[in-house]
Amino acid sequence: MLTAVDHVQLAAPPGSEDLLRRYYAGALGMTEIPKPPVPAARGGCWFRAGAVHLHLGIEGAPGDEGPGRFRPAKKAHPGLLVTDIETFAARLEAHGAEVTWDDDLPGHRRFYSEDPVGNRLEFLEPVVRAYGPGS
16 A cells, blocks of 8 residues: 655756755755765765655766756656745745746646756645635
8 A cells, every 4th residue: 555655756967966956955945865875876866845855866877968968857747735835936036947837727826847957846835715604
């Protein structure tokens, strides 16, 4: 029986760890988790914020850093719940990340953004509606 998602792994090109740290720790406010020795030798970074764990694994070999070598997924992405989505979007924009709002999911405010290597991320917040007499 499944009980929870332990982590989501996204791919990143060789040599991108400093960019990833600036984005995931700086812009998103996540904490970097030390990797065990064997995965650490393969590069990449692991981050967490509360129960959310994101692993950025290196895809490709050293020397594959050139343009067009690494291709992030265009559709696949994690959906990350946030609070105070307007402030969170402004924080990302202040760090130079583009924010694209999307109104196609009923009951939620949401936007998409990309990390510095092109991974798509969805940020969403449920809309709480107050229903009262006459609603």
